[in-house]
Amino acid sequence: MTSPSLAVLHHAEAAPVLNLLTVPQVMARLQLSRSAVYDLIRTRQLASITLGRARRIPTHALTDFIRTRLEQEAAA
Structure with a gap:
């Protein structure tokens, strides 16, 4: 059995x-x-992707959304 190359492991x-x-x-x-979540998606405040008929939100998009809202609250 051969092991994967170092380049493949690094990638x-x-x-x-x-x-x-x-x-x-x-x-x-x-x-x-x-409806509130879909409003956030529609207004592009929360990034999402569509896979077939399914809507998915990357975890990093949710984290970015929360961070942005926290920064806005702190600046107000």
Whole structure:
């Protein structure tokens, strides 16, 4: 059995794992309604992707959204 090359191992370690959340998962984390989450997506305050008919929100997009809102609150 041969082991993968060092370049392949390095690439696999360097590639970030992209976790995707469903709308209900985001609803639960933010304690918001379905329509409120879709409003955030529609107004591009919360980034998302569509896979077929399914809407998914990358975890980093949710983190960025929360960080932005915290910064806005602190500046006000």
